[in-house]
Amino acid sequence: MSAPMNDPERESRLIQRRVSVALVVVFLMASVLIARAVYLQHFQHEKFSARSDANRIQLEPLAPTRGLIYDRKGRLLAENIPSHSLAIVPERVPDLDATLTRLSEIIDIDEDDLESFERRRKSYRRPFEPVALKTRLSDDDIAKLWVNAPFLQGVEVRAELSRSYPYGQMFYHTLGYVGRINERDQERIANAERNADYVGTDFIGKIGIERVYEDELLGKPGYQQVETNAHGRIIKVLGETAPIPGKSLELFLDTDIQKAAYDAMQDRRGAVVAIEVETGGILSMLSMPTVDPNLFVAGIPASIFNPLRDSLDRPFTDRAARGAYPPASTLKPFIGLAGVAVGATTWERTINDPGFYQIPGEERRWRDWTWATRRDGHGSRVDLADAVIESCDVYYYDLAFKMKLENMHSYLDAFGFGQTTAVDVFSPVDGINPTRAWKEETRGLPWFPGDSINLGIGQGYITATPLQLAVATTVLARRGSWVAPRLAKSIDGVPTPSEIDMPDIEGLTERDWDLMFKAMEDVVYGAKGTARAAGFGMTYKMAGKTGTAQVISRLTGTEGLDPEEREERQKSHALFIAFAPVEDPKVAVAVIVENGESGGRAAAPVAKAVFDAYLAGEERASE
Amino acid sequence: MHQSDFSRQLNDRLSGAPVVRQRLIKVDWLLMFLIAMLCGYGLFILYSASGQSFFHVSRQAVRMAVGFAGILVLAQFDPRTYKRWGWLGYIAGVVLLAMVPFMGISVNGSQRWIELAGFRFQPSEIMKLGTPLMIAAFLTRKELPPSFMNIFGALVLVAIPTLLIQQQPDLGTSLLIAASGIFVIYLAGMSWWLIAGFAGLAAAAMPIMWLFVMREYQKQRVLTLFNPESDPLGSGWNIIQSMTAIGSGGLDGKGYMLGTQSQLDFLPESRTDFIFAVLAEELGLTGVVILMILYLLIVLRGFYIAVHGRDSFGRLLAGALTLTFFIYVFVNIGMVSGILPVVGVPLPMVSYGGTAMVTLMLGFGLMMSVSNHR
Numbered sequence: 001m002s003a004p005m006n007d008p009e010r011e012s013r014l015i016q017r018r019v020s021v022a023l024v025v026v027f028l029m030a031s032v033l034i035a036r037a038v039y040l041q042h043f044q045h046e047k048f049s050a051r052s053d054a055n056r057i058q059l060e061p062l063a064p065t066r067g068l069i070y071d072r073k074g075r076l077l078a079e080n081i082p083s084h085s086l087a088i089v090p091e092r093v094p095d096l097d098a099t100l101t102r103l104s105e106i107i108d109i110d111e112d113d114l115e116s117f118e119r120r121r122k123s124y125r126r127p128f129e130p131v132a133l134k135t136r137l138s139d140d141d142i143a144k145l146w147v148n149a150p151f152l153q154g155v156e157v158r159a160e161l162s163r164s165y166p167y168g169q170m171f172y173h174t175l176g177y178v179g180r181i182n183e184r185d186q187e188r189i190a191n192a193e194r195n196a197d198y199v200g201t202d203f204i205g206k207i208g209i210e211r212v213y214e215d216e217l218l219g220k221p222g223y224q225q226v227e228t229n230a231h232g233r234i235i236k237v238l239g240e241t242a243p244i245p246g247k248s249l250e251l252f253l254d255t256d257i258q259k260a261a262y263d264a265m266q267d268r269r270g271a272v273v274a275i276e277v278e279t280g281g282i283l284s285m286l287s288m289p290t291v292d293p294n295l296f297v298a299g300i301p302a303s304i305f306n307p308l309r310d311s312l313d314r315p316f317t318d319r320a321a322r323g324a325y326p327p328a329s330t331l332k333p334f335i336g337l338a339g340v341a342v343g344a345t346t347w348e349r350t351i352n353d354p355g356f357y358q359i360p361g362e363e364r365r366w367r368d369w370t371w372a373t374r375r376d377g378h379g380s381r382v383d384l385a386d387a388v389i390e391s392c393d394v395y396y397y398d399l400a401f402k403m404k405l406e407n408m409h410s411y412l413d414a415f416g417f418g419q420t421t422a423v424d425v426f427s428p429v430d431g432i433n434p435t436r437a438w439k440e441e442t443r444g445l446p447w448f449p450g451d452s453i454n455l456g457i458g459q460g461y462i463t464a465t466p467l468q469l470a471v472a473t474t475v476l477a478r479r480g481s482w483v484a485p486r487l488a489k490s491i492d493g494v495p496t497p498s499e500i501d502m503p504d505i506e507g508l509t510e511r512d513w514d515l516m517f518k519a520m521e522d523v524v525y526g527a528k529g530t531a532r533a534a535g536f537g538m539t540y541k542m543a544g545k546t547g548t549a550q551v552i553s554r555l556t557g558t559e560g561l562d563p564e565e566r567e568e569r570q571k572s573h574a575l576f577i578a579f580a581p582v583e584d585p586k587v588a589v590a591v592i593v594e595n596g597e598s599g600g601r602a603a604a605p606v607a608k609a610v611f612d613a614y615l616a617g618e619e620r621a622s623e
Numbered sequence: 624m625h626q627s628d629f630s631r632q633l634n635d636r637l638s639g640a641p642v643v644r645q646r647l648i649k650v651d652w653l654l655m656f657l658i659a660m661l662c663g664y665g666l667f668i669l670y671s672a673s674g675q676s677f678f679h680v681s682r683q684a685v686r687m688a689v690g691f692a693g694i695l696v697l698a699q700f701d702p703r704t705y706k707r708w709g710w711l712g713y714i715a716g717v718v719l720l721a722m723v724p725f726m727g728i729s730v731n732g733s734q735r736w737i738e739l740a741g742f743r744f745q746p747s748e749i750m751k752l753g754t755p756l757m758i759a760a761f762l763t764r765k766e767l768p769p770s771f772m773n774i775f776g777a778l779v780l781v782a783i784p785t786l787l788i789q790q791q792p793d794l795g796t797s798l799l800i801a802a803s804g805i806f807v808i809y810l811a812g813m814s815w816w817l818i819a820g821f822a823g824l825a826a827a828a829m830p831i832m833w834l835f836v837m838r839e840y841q842k843q844r845v846l847t848l849f850n851p852e853s854d855p856l857g858s859g860w861n862i863i864q865s866m867t868a869i870g871s872g873g874l875d876g877k878g879y880m881l882g883t884q885s886q887l888d889f890l891p892e893s894r895t896d897f898i899f900a901v902l903a904e905e906l907g908l909t910g911v912v913i914l915m916i917l918y919l920l921i922v923l924r925g926f927y928i929a930v931h932g933r934d935s936f937g938r939l940l941a942g943a944l945t946l947t948f949f950i951y952v953f954v955n956i957g958m959v960s961g962i963l964p965v966v967g968v969p970l971p972m973v974s975y976g977g978t979a980m981v982t983l984m985l986g987f988g989l990m991m992s993v994s995n996h997r
Contacts, residue, residue, distance in 0.1 A: 008934070011767045014812045015938045019926050022810070022946055026922055029953050030915055036960045037903065037911045040870040048870025055867065056883045229887035 056227050057238065061200030064219030065161060067246030069175065069209060071255045072281070072489060073617075077175055078210065080161040084137040086145065087130035090121060092154030099152065100133075106148050107141045109134055112301050116180070130156055132202070136298040163203060163297045167255060169290040170262050173318035174253065174282075174487065176208020176426060177293035197221055206296065207318075208426045209249065209487055216491055219246035247492040252281025260613035261286045264606040269594040270573075271319035273470035274610045277585045280474065280483035280498055282422070284610060285467070287319040312561075312569075321428035324463035325592055328547035329369075329391045329530075329599070330577045331412075331458030333516055334472060335399065336384050338411030341507030344403040347384050347515050353377035357397035359449055366453055368393040369548070388519040390528045391546060393457050400456025405447055408455055409435055414505050415472040417464055421502060422471065423486040431468055434461040458547060469590035473577045477543075477585035479513040480505030517543050521582045524604070531576065534604030542611055543585075544578030546599030549592075571595040576603035580611045587614045649698060649995035654924050658694075658972070658987060661917045662687045665973035671880040672893050672901040672975075679894065679975055686977040690984030697988025701996050702937040705989060706763065709756030713780075716753040719746035720787040727791075735791045747796045748982045750784040752989065754800050755947065758807040759939040767935055768812030777808050794841050795954070795966030802950055806943040810929075844964040861891050865900040866961045876907030894975040896967060899959045914973075918952050921945075928994040937993035944986045951983070 040048065069078035086103070093099050100117075103109055117133045137145070137157065145157055163178045165171065181189070181204045189195045189204070198204070200221050205211040222243030226234045261272040265288045274284040291308060308315050317323065339345040355377035356365040368377055369391070378392040387395035400408065412418065418433025432438070436447040439461065454460030464472075471485045484500035520543035522528075524535040530546040550572050561569070574596030579588040589607040596602030666680055666687075673679035719737055723746060727734035735745045758777050762769050769777065781804030788797035809818065833842065847859050868884035877883065882904035884890045893901050902910050925945025932938035948971060955970040957963035969979045 007766070011812075011935045012930075012938070014767055015810055015935065015942065016930050018810045018812060019929050019942050022806075022942065023923075023926055026919070026946070026949050029949070030919055032962070033953065033956045033960070034912065034915060036957075036962055037869065037908055040866060040960060041873050041903065041908045041911070044870045045873045048867045049873070051867045052871035052884055052889075055864075055889050056887050227883070227887070230889040235887060 056229075058226055058228050060224040060226050060234070062222035062224055062240075062243045063200040063202075064221055064243035065245040066163065066178070066203070067213075067217035067219065067492075068248040069217075070248065070250045071253045071258075072251060072283070073254065073256075074250075075255050076166060077171055077251065077253065077255070079164050079166065081164045082159060083135065083162040084142055085135040085158050085160055085162075086133045086137055086141075087156045087158050088117070088133055089130050089154045089156065094153060099155065102148075102151065103133070103155065106144050107134070107137070110301055110303075112299060116299060130158065136162060165293045167258075168294060169292045170255075170258055170286070171253070172208075172290040172293045173287045173320065174208055174285040174425075175293065176210040176212075177206055177296045178203040178210050179206045179296045180204075180299060203297070209251065209424070212424050212426050213249055213488065213491075217246040217249065220244040249488055250490045250493075251487050252276060252279065252283055252489045253285070253487060254283045254614070254617065256617050257284040257610055257613045258286060260284075260609045261606060262288075264609035265593070268596065268602075269313055269319070270592045270596065270603075270606075271323055271466040272589065272591050272606055272610065273320050273466045274587055274589045274614070275470050275474045275485055277474055277477045277579060277588055278483075279489075280485045280500075281489055282425070282470075282485060282487045283587065283614065285320045285425070285487070287317070287321075287323070289313050289315040291315050318426075319466065319592070319594075321422070321425050321465055321467045323592070324429050324431045324465055325573055325575070326460075326549040327417075327458040327462060327464045327469060328549040328573075328575055329393075329458055330469055330545050330547035330575045330590070331462070331464075332388055332391065332396060333476060333520060333545050333577075334412060334415050334417075335396060335403075335408060335456055335458075336388055336519075337476075337505070337508060337512065337516055338408060339399045339403055340384070340512050341411065341505075342403060342407045344407065345384060345399050347512075350381040350383045351395055351398055352380045353382045353392055353394040355394070357394045357453070359401060359453070364450070366394075366397045366450075385515060385519040385522070386528075388516070388545065389522045389526050389530070391523075391530050396456040397453045400452045401449060403452075403456075405434075405436060405452050405455065408452070409433060411505070412462070414503065415475055416502065417462070417468055417472065421482075421485055421500065422467055423484050423496075423500070424488050425467060425485075428467060429465060431464040432461055459550070466590045466592050469575070469577050469592075470588055473579055473588040473590055475505065476516070477579035477588045479510070480508060517582055520545055520578075524578075529600075531600035531604040533600055534608050538608070540581040540611070540615060541583070542578050542580030542608070543582045544576055544604060544607065546604065547575030547577075548597070548599055549573040549575060551595065569595055571597050574599045574602035576600070576607050578604070578607045578611075580615075586618070587611055648695060649991075650695065651698070651924075651928070651991045651994040654921070654928070654987065654991060654994065655691075655694070657917065657921045657924060658691075658984070661921065661972045664914065664917060668898060668902045668905075668973055669894065669975055671882070671905060672885060672898050674886065675880065683975055683977075686980060687972075687984075689977075690981045693981060693985045694988040694991055697985055698991035698995055700992055702933070702940065702989075702993050705756055705940070705992065706760045706936045709753070709760045712749060713753040713757035713784075716746055716749035717783055717787065719749065720784060722746075723787075723791060733791050733793055735793055735796075744978060747784075747788045747791075747793065747800065748978050750788070750800050751796075751803065751947070751982050752944075752986055754781060754784055754804045755807050755940060755943040756989075758804045759811075759936050759943065762807065762811045763934070763936040763939065768814065769808070771817075774808060774813055774817065777804070781805060781808075789836070792838055792841070793967070794837065795968050798966075799947070799950060799954070799968065803943055803947040806946040807939050810939050810942045810946075811935075841964075844966070848961065848964045861897065861965060862961050864890050865897050865959045868900040869903040869960055872904035872907045874908045876903075876905045876910060879905050881905060896955065896969055896974060897959050898974050899956050899970050902973070903960075918949065918971075922949050925990055928990055931997055932993045933997045937996070941990045941993040944990050948983065948986065 066080055068076060071077055090096055113134050121131045142157055180202055185204045189198050197218055197220055205214040222241045224237055225239040227236050227238055228234050257274055261284050270288055272284055272286045276283050355371055355375050356367045358365055377394060378390050382392050382395050412433045419430055420428050422428055439445060439447050451460055455462055475482055481504045482500050482502040484498050486496060488496050521541055523544050524531045524542055531544050551570050574593040576591045576599045579585040589610050591603040591606045593602040666684060669683055670680045723734055723737055728736040730736060736743050737746055757780055761777055762773060765773055781801055785797045785801040847862060868890050882901055884904050885893045885901040890897055890900055922945055925941060929938050929942035932941055951968055951971045954963060954968045958965050969976055971983050
């Protein structure tokens with residue numbers, strides 16, 4: 001190929017034309033870029049400004065401090081203590097599994113921690129929000145984590161306030177506890193108006209006072225307007241609304257009395273409720289056995305929880321408010337007063353007690369409780385006082401038959417049986433104050449005269465909780481006038497109301513009350529009193545009534561027990577109601593000792609311990 | 624003045640007379656001034672984008688100094704030297720590219736780097752200059768406009784490095800290198816019919832590219848462009864954040880070093896590929912327009928040099944390099960402002976990073992050589 005001659009002029013013009021076209025294209029493309037910038041920066045400016053602010057400005061909720069709970073003498077029952085928790089920001093962890101493995105080599109992390117961590121991680125959260133793995137780190141844990149920090153990217157140790165119950169298991173059922181908000185709580189909050197108040201709060205009252213007064217204790221969260229960077233780290237605080245701490249509660253509960261009851265119960269199952277007669281304030285409310293509420297705050301490990309849950313002793317059950325027992329003979333003072341009020345008996349009327357009772361015209365013998373030991377009954381001239389002092393069943397069989405169900409029911413109702421009268425006790429049961437309709441409905445059977453006879457001695461269909469017995473005893477000690485039974489004395493210093501929508505007991509004279517007080521005093525001090533063992537060595541006088549409830553029970557779960565243990569659990573429950581001092585009642589008490597057999601021997605000393613503690617406290621206060 | 628310089632030099636040469644006023648070094652002062660302005664503007668933005676990092680700014684300044692030295696050196700040689708020896712660069716680049724799959728170093732899943740005599744570099748950088756040099760030399764062997772066969776030959780020469788780089792994979796760079804070669808062919812006078820034909824062919828090839836050539840992550844980037852909200856925390860994040868930065872900057876910006884998107888790390892790659900968003904956020908539309916004016920002035924000067932080149936080789940080279948330079952600008956800003964898919968192309972003279980910038984400056988050196996030898 002011969003080398004062609006280039007025509008420089010022609011080529012130059014060609015390239016010049018091409019460059020000109022290119023220049024036009026370049027200007028067009030530059031215009032596109034400028035147009036784009038104008039579009040974004042002018043026409044879409046507001047949208048992107050808002051988006052940029054949303055990026056950098058966050059509302060960080062500031063959790064309020066939960067309200068403190070004090071007993072009536074100002075001792076802290078629930079407080080907030082600083083603690084450290086371990087949290088992970090999954091977005092910043094290169095390999096989550098490796099990090100978790102590494103962490104479990106450094107500190108003790110169990111299956112439960114991991115399980116709840118997984119659950120929290122998968123539920124909704126903002127990106128870069130830390131997920132709690134373990135709470136209440138020990139100093140040792142913190143030190144170990146600190147040393148290993150360089151190898152633990154995305155792992156944080158955070159300081160927070162955690163709930164603490166200094167008296168531990170003494171107040172478990174009554175005070176309750178807070179725990180991490182779970183799905184069920186979530187539903188509860190979602191229905192509540194105050195769901196917005198739970199931002200930034202991980203804990204909620206689960207049972208007891210913590211649950212009942214949740215709204216007061218919670219407080220209102222504050223907000224911090226903060227500028228954060230892309231990693232969620234706070235760069236500066238732009239503004240702040242301080243959180244409003246929860247209200248503090250002062251309870252009627254008295255740690256000294258609670259401790260006295262706790263100590264007196266020793267390791268027995270049962271319940272104690274003590275109420276201040278003047279105010280209706282619940283001074284002590286104990287259910288045994290009990291559990292340390294502090295375990296739940298950090299998240300109770302399955303290794304501790306499962307044995308407790310499966311235990312025959314059912315430590316989680318609040319026997320004081322939810323244990324429905326036959327009140328047995330502790331019902332006699334109330335039935336007796338009802339009998340007098342409706343005119344079915346008088347204090348002067350006597351009966352002959354051959355040791356059993358027969359409904360007129362019927363063969364069946366209703367035996368007195370003494371039948372097992374002696375066959376002669378309580379004598380030929382038993383009056384109402386004797387029937388209370390000696391707990392004469394035959395007198396009450398007769399009285400019940402005469403009174404009829406309706407009279408008994410309405411007076412028991414007036415004393416608060418079969419319903420909830422306590423204002424702020426968590427989830428109490430109503431017990432059963434039976435009626436004809438009730439039996440028809442639940443058993444499909446008519447009410448038989450024999451049912452009335454059983455009811456007369458607190459057996460059969462009637463059940464009551466220790467709380468109800470204590471309330472009824474309080475009303476008795478107040479000579480029939482009602483006061484609201486409640487745990488909270490004041491909320492942030494504002495006293496709680498003591499009114500209650502219950503009519504006072506009608507149809508009884510001062511003499512009737514005096515005589516019943518006297519009869520109940522003689523239960524403890526009389527020669528034939530069923531609780532005379534408890535009366536020794538007292539500087540004051542108490543009035544009481546024993547009861548022995550047979551365990552007809554469904555002893556399910558006891559099949560595997562050895563015969564001795566099985567026999568132990570079939571023993572009767574011992575009950576005792578009392579108030580003291582007789583001449584000026586201050587405290588009313590109900591005690592039940594499961595399988596305690598004798599109200600006088602097992603339950604009455606517990607009541608005495610409660611009175612001693614209360615009166616000792618009063619003396620100290622007056623000195 | 625230029626004309627007189629030119630004729631004087633021509634006369635000197637023709638007459639064989641001694642050069643009377645031989646300047647020590649030859650410089651296109653206007654181009655130099657514009658580049659320096661752009662570099663200064665770049666450093667100014669980098670200082671903010673790097674979080675007031677003196678380290679980054681001084682390092683970048685040193686690289687710029689190296690680049691300026693490169694410009695001055697390359698500007699002294701006659702374009703004929705490049706026409707004669709340019710193919711060497713092209714061949715060396717192709718050989719090195721061919722070696723990448725065997726001895727390349729993998730970074731982030733692509734093999735782009737190679738290490739020679741202790742130096743780590745991307746052979747594709749050589750091709751950014753090597754390709755237009757080669758094509759310009761190849762086409763100017765013959766009369767312009769080139770024959771169909773020559774165009775075909777040139778396209779083959781373009782295709783070789785393009786495909787090799789596409790394999791790394793580095794779609795962005797391969798397309799830009801293809802563009803730099805094609806610009807030469809276009810400037811050389813490839814007929815409009817052929818251009819239309821190839822454009823149609825390219826359009827037809829798009830689905831094939833999509834199905835057989837493009838990798839999954841490349842497709843994802845294209846999809847993200849059309850709907851960034853589809854994956855706001857994943858591949859859409861970059862583009863959402865950069866558009867937010869640009870848009871929130873408004874007409875006069877949030878103020879120097881006060882861009883919340885950039886300073887609070889919401890903007891990814893704010894020092895490098897996405898630095899335009901920092902500028903747009905902090906200096907607003909004003910800053911954007913200033914930048915565009917600087918770029919366009921450089922383009923104008925480049926085209927002026929191209930038009931006034933002494934021979935067709937110089938003209939093609941200067942014109943193609945100028946267009947390539949502008950394509951970098953367009954692709955980068957287009958990507959950052961959300962009208963082009965995300966490809967790893969830095970903003971010329973502003974993005975932090977040495978290799979690409981030095982290559983660009985060497986390109987200016989070639990343009991200046993054309994400018995100096997009219």
